[in-house]
Amino acid sequence: MSLKEGDFVLLQSSDGKNYLLEIKSQPFHTHKDSIFLGDLVGKNYGDLIWGKRGxxxxxxxxSLFDFLMKVERATQIIYPKDIGYILLKLGVGPGKIVLECGCGSGALTLAMAYMVGKEGKVISYEKELKFLEIAKKNLQKVGLLERVIFKNREVRESFDEREVEAVFLDLKEPWILIKAGWEALKPGAPLGIIxxxxxxxxxxxxTLEDYPFVDIEVxxxxxxxxxxxxxxxxxxDRMIAHTGFLIFAKKVNEK
Amino acid sequence: MSLKEGDFVLLQSSDGKNYLLEIKSQPFHTHKDSIFLGDLVGKNYGDLIWGKRGxxxxxxxxSLFDFLMKVERATQIIYPKDIGYILLKLGVGPGKIVLECGCGSGALTLAMAYMVGKEGKVISYEKELKFLEIAKKNLQKVGLLERVIFKNREVRESFDEREVEAVFLDLKEPWILIKAGWEALKPGAPLGIIxxxxxxxxxxxxTLEDYPFVDIEVxxxxxxxxxxxxxxxxxxDRMIAHTGFLIFAKKVNEK
Amino acid sequence: MSLKEGDFVLLQSSDGKNYLLEIKSQPFHTHKDSIFLGDLVGKNYGDLIWGKRGxxxxxxxxSLFDFLMKVERATQIIYPKDIGYILLKLGVGPGKIVLECGCGSGALTLAMAYMVGKEGKVISYEKELKFLEIAKKNLQKVGLLERVIFKNREVRESFDEREVEAVFLDLKEPWILIKAGWEALKPGAPLGIIxxxxxxxxxxxxTLEDYPFVDIEVxxxxxxxxxxxxxxxxxxDRMIAHTGFLIFAKKVNEK
Amino acid sequence: MSLKEGDFVLLQSSDGKNYLLEIKSQPFHTHKDSIFLGDLVGKNYGDLIWGKRGxxxxxxxxSLFDFLMKVERATQIIYPKDIGYILLKLGVGPGKIVLECGCGSGALTLAMAYMVGKEGKVISYEKELKFLEIAKKNLQKVGLLERVIFKNREVRESFDEREVEAVFLDLKEPWILIKAGWEALKPGAPLGIIxxxxxxxxxxxxTLEDYPFVDIEVxxxxxxxxxxxxxxxxxxDRMIAHTGFLIFAKKVNEK
Structure with a gap:
């Protein structure tokens, strides 16, 4: 069970800073000290090690939390405080098929891919190729890429999917896709927006008032x-005061 | 895909109140109207139906959120806002083996059982038989009971398990079990407390200072x-201002 | 220095409930017990007294806080948390001449009248006679009525005053009076809105963008x-989650 | 009514930054531009002026708010959000005699001196001479020094004053002076602590439980x-998440 090449470690320095690192044959430097990552092979999680300068x-x-906080960022990410709540509201768990539009850097994508397990699937639309590539890289890194179907496309009318178990929209004008979200969802299933x-x-x-959605929560x-x-x-002393407002609703068949 | 006996529906009335109900041959009354639950067989999720009085x-x-909010309560439950964050911090997902002490009414137990999937397992200690029975009932209801190993015992010294992937403590004097939590955890794995x-x-x-734990967050x-x-x-106008403080730490092998 | 008829006392019962009472020859009943208010003459602030049933x-x-919390209410009042901040932002203190539009039940009016002292003045516009009467009564009760000039009028175009040291707007469509506020203010002086x-x-x-206002804060x-x-x-466990948003700006001579 | 030497102006630059300045014959530089303060004589509040570089x-x-935010700081100051509430809870207004222990940089002192007016008085104890000097300077600057009696002394047993209308404690171990506060207060009057x-x-x-105080609020x-x-x-995006907890209580004659 000892560490081997390709494993991820969260390296914590004595000042409480965390670094998410993959074990491979190369050095790693903090502002204070350095270690050779290859030397971690054979060590164990939980071990105390010493840098070259002591x-x-x-x-x-x-943990999943650490992977989320350390994704490579090209955009503002959705934070764990929001992701945790989104997962529960959307019921994202093992075996579920869920759809998101606007993956950004892929933090929520990663969390959903983690939770749906091997039997589940995340469909992720993203119009910006550069974001999609970063999201893919972030998923690849943690070995969850195969659980995600990425689609590099700007959706205006409709998603390809039907009967998905949840839809999440993270884009500038999400109201444009509320109708598309309704069409893609299973009856009675949840839509989320940030x-x-x-x-x-x-x-x-x-816009939600114009379509058959109920149980609206902001x-x-x-x-x-x-x-x-x-x-x-x-x-x-200080805190992040705002990330986003979360909106949830459930699809019904008529209104 | 139409509804059948034993299915759960979240019945929402026109004033926005939600009722979590199992479909069986019996009536259900709100303060305004009533329906016969047996009549829901053959209906579909998302359908609009009419009560006897219109x-x-x-x-x-x-969704998972609804099951959590509607658990039968014998104690203060852990709320979804906290549960979502706990799941991410503890990395509770498909295939994980996690341990909690103090299941209360089983809201967190249910969320963990949902997320660990068929391959995972939740070990849940609870000294009060009446709480354990209610938690069991709540898990049974949603078909997740087999993913949980309940233990009706007051732990003072040690848990039976070793190498679990996360430990969560929800009891009056959690410091008593911080040592036991450390022993049960895999090296480098997270402990949570509310x-x-x-x-x-x-x-x-x-107490955390006395044991090899780092990466402490409150x-x-x-x-x-x-x-x-x-x-x-x-x-x-009003909100729930306080449920609990969450404490997290990671086990290391020495300090 | 002992209490006499006409004095106000804040009567606190053993369950922590507070009652603001004027000493006069009449009984007062709580749900648990009763006292005869006339018996308080000759007692002192800080005294412990006993009800008829023990x-x-x-x-x-x-304190000012108690008077504010106990004003007779015909409308939602502005709360002390907001009033304190408003007073500082508007610089309401001894000798100041300040104007408000929409006195409601007069809580803010009372606080401003208290702070401007004998040399200051509060001008208060209120279109609803019933609110104005209640506000007057609340001010009368604490002996501060003479510091307030009440005007029972709906302002649409302009206030009568010029060169006031602060203007506060508390009405449904405050933007209608932003221009009137600008005209009434001294150059460089603050406007507040809730x-x-x-x-x-x-x-x-x-609307603030359309007039010469700067230093805008929400x-x-x-x-x-x-x-x-x-x-x-x-x-x-619970708290008041929302009363209002406060907007502040300062008048400049051109933009 | 035009500006003259010795007047204070709040100079706002186009990027929204504020500078509190006294008009005198000297230059003032921001990172972008500069003005000669003497040139402001004869201008008016609310005027738009141009720097040397356009x-x-x-x-x-x-306003009072601006003076508070711009006091010279040797310590963490009490913020306006807290000051406003403290003033209301303590009933600090025209004519009041109030006492504080621990003036720090004098932000609360300044606000209290402003509100008590010419007839009132603030007694302010501070053991650190350097803080007291800075507080004095801050009060001097706004012309309120004569309303404050500063005492450079560490109080351990008792304040000199009796029958003051409010006491506020801002020191590391305020419990040491709760008894002294009780002795100094008028019966029924409020104590505040941060x-x-x-x-x-x-x-x-x-400690409050040990003395005759009631109506305790945190x-x-x-x-x-x-x-x-x-x-x-x-x-x-970000906010100040914490400054301090405020504790209030009222003195009674026995318990």
């Missing part, structure tokens, strides 16, 4: 981190 | 709902 | 209460 | 700023 490093097992502005929320809500999630000194428990 | 109802497909008070956060952080998640009138987009 | 009550000195919806925020921002304030048990410090 | 600047009238950590909140609550205030583009209304 810095302490831990070899942690990357948008950064309240003007877009308003526009989406307006939420935002705030994540507040705390300092970890047991004698001085308090929130951190 | 009320409109939609037959929605319950506690309602800052005094408990402080106590947990203190967070809280706030879910803010918005009204869905497109002409009057605004947060709802 | 309930403990404290005689507290009402609105509940983001659509209104958007509308106000649009904020919301969230007040989170904590339980007061020292062994179990934690936020309360 | 940059646009507005001459705004500084502390950054929950451990300190717990300690304060514990709160925190969160200020969320929004972007001001009317087509894209949304919270700013």
């Amino acid at each position: 810095e302490r490093f831990y070899l942690l097992r990357p 948008v950064p502005t309240t003007n877009q929320v308003s526009h989406c809500l307006n 939420v935002e999630l705030l994540l507040r981190k705390y300092k970890t000194n047991p004698e001085r428990v308090r929130p951190e | 009320e409109r109802f939609y037959l929605l497909r319950p 506690v309602p008070t800052t005094n408990q956060v402080s106590h947990c952080l203190n 967070v809280e998640l706030l879910l803010r709902k918005y009204k869905t009138n497109p002409e009057r987009v605004r947060p709802e | 309930e403990r009550f404290y005689l507290l000195r009402p 609105v509940p919806t983001t659509n209104q925020v958007s509308h106000c921002l649009n 904020v919301e304030l969230l007040l989170r209460k904590y339980k007061t048990n020292p062994e179990r410090v934690r936020p309360e | 940059e646009r600047f507005y001459l705004l009238r500084p 502390v950054p950590t929950t451990n300190q909140v717990s300690h304060c609550l514990n 709160v925190e205030l969160l200020l969320r700023k929004y972007k001001t583009n009317p087509e894209r209304v949304r919270p700013e």
Whole structure:
């Protein structure tokens, strides 16, 4: 069970910084110290190792969270606080067939691919080839690429799929695809949307009223981190105050 | 694909209230109207049906979120906003073996059982038989009971398991089991804890310092709902301001 | 310095409920007990007294906060969390002449009247006579009525005043009066607006762009209460999630 | 009414940055441009002026808020969101005599001095001479120094004053002075405390239980700023997540 070439480790330095690394025959440098990644072969997760200049490093097992936070980014990613909630609202789990439009850097794509398992499938539309390539790379890296069908296309009218178990829209004008989302969904199944502005929320809500959708929910999630000194428990000074508004609705057959 | 006896529907009434129901030969009453559940056989998800007194109802497909919100409750449940984040931090997905202590009403248990799939397993310790029975019932209802190994026991020293991929503690004095959690975990794997008070956060952080854990994070998640009138987009007047603080850490082999 | 007829006391019962009362010859009943208010003459602030059925009550000195929370309400009031910030942004203090349009129940009016002192003045426009009467009553009660000039009129074009030191708008379509606000203000002085919806925020921002205003700020304030048990410090379960968005800007002479 | 030497202006540059400046015969430089402050004599608040290199600047009238945000800082200051609420809870207004211990850089001191007017008084204890000097300078600058009695002393047992209308504590171990605060206050009058950590909140609550205080409240205030583009209304990406917890209580004569 010891580490081998190609394994991923989350390297944590003594100042609490994390680096997601693949083990291969090359060096890795932090601002303080360096290690040779090839030397990690034969080590174990959880081990303490020492840098060339005496810095302490831990070899942690990357969790889904770590993979999400460390995807290569070409766009603003959807954050774990939002992804976790989206997965539950959309019921993304083993064996599900789900569709997203606008994969961006692929953080949500990755989380969905992880959760649908080998029997499930994620269909991911993205009009920008450069984003799609980065998303593919991020999925490839964690071995989940085969669970995703990427389609490099701008959808205006309709998705190819029918009877999918969930649809998620992450694009500038998601209202344009609310009808397409309705057509692709199984009856009674959930649609999800993320948008950064309240003007877009308003526009989406307006369009949702025009189609057979019910059970509409608009939420935002705030994540507040705390300092970890047991004698001085308090929130951190600053936080990310906004990522996006999440909109959910369920398809019905008529209205 | 039409509905049959034993299927679950999320019945939504015209005032937006949701009811999670199993289709069987019996009536169901809201404060306004009633339907005979047996009549739903042959209907489809997404259908609009009419109550005996003319009320409109939609037959929605319950998502994981709906099952979580509608578990039978004997205790305060862990909310979806927290569950989603916990699943990502603990990497709970298809094929994983995870352990929790303190299942309460089983909301998190259910979410974990859903995500680990057929190849995964959830081990769940609970000292109170009555909670364990309710959790079992909640799992049974959604057909996920076989993915969970329930243990009705108060753990003081040690869990039976070793090399599990994640441990979650939801009990009054979780610090008592931090050592047991460390022993049960795979090296480099994550531990999660939920506690309602800052005094408990402080106590947990203190104990975590005594064992080989790193990458410690304390967070809280706030879910803010918005009204869905497109002409009057605004947060709802009131919100749940607090459920619990989440603490995460990763096991290392030495400190 | 002992209490006399006409004084106000904040009566606190043992369950933490507060009642703002004027001392006069009449009884007062809570759901648990009763006292005769006339008996408070000769008592002192801070005293513990006993109800007829043995309930403990404290005689507290009402602060501005208490007067604000206990105004008679005909409308949604502006809350102290917002009022405090508004006073600072508008610089409402001793000797200032400030104008508001839409006094509602008069909570902000009261706070402004309190702060401007004997030398200052609050001009308050309100089109609804019934609200104006309630606001007057609330101001009268605390002896601050003479600091306010109430005007029962719907303003469409222009305020009567010029060179006021701050203007605050609390009405459904505040954008209609942004021009009138500009005309009434001293150069460089602040305008404040409160609105509940983001659509209104958007509308106000649009109109502010059309007039010589700069230093525009849009904020919301969230007040989170904590339980007061020292062994179990934690936020309360529920909170008021939304009262309104506050918009501020400063008048300039040209743009 | 035109500007003269010694007046304060809030200079706003075209990128929205604000500078609080006193008019005197000297130059002022931003990173983009410069103006000669002496040239502002004879201008008016609200005027648009041009820098030497063609940059646009507005001459705004500084409000209390601006003076607070621009105090010279030697310590973490108390923020306006907290100050506004503190003033209301403590009833700080014209004619009041209030006491604070720990003036820091004097932001709250300044706000209190502004609000108590010419008839009121602020007594301010500060053990660190360097902080007291900075606070004095900040008060001097806005012409409010004469309303404050500064005392450069570490209080351990007792304040000199009795029958003050409010007491505010801003120091590391405020519990040490809860008894002193009780002695200094008028019966029924409010005590306020600010502390950054929950451990300190717990300690304060514990001590408050030992003295005759009731009506205890612990709160925190969160200020969320929004972007001001009317087509894209949304919270700013980041916010200050924590400044301090505010604790309030009222003195009673016995418990």
